[in-house]
Amino acid sequence: MKNILLIIADDLGRNLGVCGETCIKTPNLDKLAAQGTYFDMAFASTASCSGSRSVIQTGLHTHENGQIGLLRGFTGLHYFTTFDHVESSPKLFNEIGYTTGIINKVHVGPDSVYPWHWREESATRDVAWTAERAAAFFSSVNEDPDKKPFFLTVGYIDPHRDHTRGGFGNFKEYPGIDHLAYDPAEVQVPEFLSDCPEVRQELAEYYSAIWRMDQGVAMLLAELKKAGHEDDTLVVFTSDNGPPFVNSKSTLYDAGVHLPLIVKVPGAKPGVINPNMVSFVDILPTFLDWAGHAELNDKPKAQWGGGHPELELNNKRQGRSFLPILNETTTLPEWDHVFGSHTFHELTSYYPTRYLRTRRYKYHRNVAWQLDFPFPGDLYGALSWEGMRNSEEAKIGQRTIANYIRRGPEELFDLEADPNEVNNLAKDPAHQEILLDCRKRLEEWQLATEDPWYFRDGISTRTIYNHIDAGMKMPDRFDFDVDNPASRDGVISRYK
Incomplete structure (x- = not known):
């Protein structure tokens, strides 16, 4: 049998011992990593819960699959969903004869696109309950007399914030689950945050939620073993986006998208630290490869925009299976970059950005850069943000608040010299060649993935392709220039 167990934490960054974390206790996840492969350079496409989960479950970036923002929230102000035509992992695996299921957090929709056979959605942080339902x-x-293989997704709520200003669900005791309190004075403040009392207080609570989730993973894996499936199940553990703090979650900076990824394949070499760059769009192709149906990754996806043949480009998933490189401990040239896409978090948090990440450089294209960068509601109301904005320095980590809120149309960072992505080199003459190369590569990817946010002159070229083909002239620039509105010298004659 070729079973699959996918485990997704909620808002967990690189907060595991295997990632280099020395303060937070994560013995069970570190043990899982020691039994399999830990990808040290794994990247989410987006840094928002629903969007990232949709990428994992469809193998498509959010601008391809339609889940460009949160499915829903307690405010009821947003309801982004995946396109009806998208073939998700439960749909694909149902068709090839698997029993599919999801337990605890789901956060993607609609149900018709994600038709799990077994669905037990819950907002509980009782990780023992989650293990019981998995059992x-x-x-x-x-x-089951048909003895079908299974594909189960388990989505933990931890370590997401609760609905209080600085809490992470630690106010309640759960039977059989140990609570571990951390001293705010002893936490390690990451470089993307400022060291102030409010940040330390929230980090201590965040650490406790991670400890609870780590116990839950141990319980879950114990049930898998008890059921007799430890040796025939591919186990993958990851997170949807980085920690729930400003300068991380909802941004495409590395703090928001550089995440843990642990893969345990039965019989594979244990304890591998893999340095190759993998993307969350690679996860579904890996599952299909494991199941013996890699050919389904080449199955054409439905057309963007209702099926216009004129818009046909690379009409397949961009991801690829990482099973062939599972045991690699050196970098491979063909696994040296990833792309990502963010558009909305909540309905009111609109800031479309696309990114290219290589080993050394990070390039961001901020489509609506004239807007202030928006705050997710839970982060704006957090004690940590209040503490940072009212501190004497008024900074977020090494970044000024002005630098965080106001961004240019392009950002380029040399990650060797500037791992926190603070010093924007986009206008540096010495880096213009690199900037132009990154811009070209990103735009080629946008076109290959039929991105509606491929903009020229302030408008999506995907919405006016027929006018371009009819001879309309269009200036080759990102934004509309109010001081130079003429288009008579326009040079754009293509949309692909």
């Missing part, structure tokens, strides 16, 4: 799923599979 029930495994028992059901074992009792």
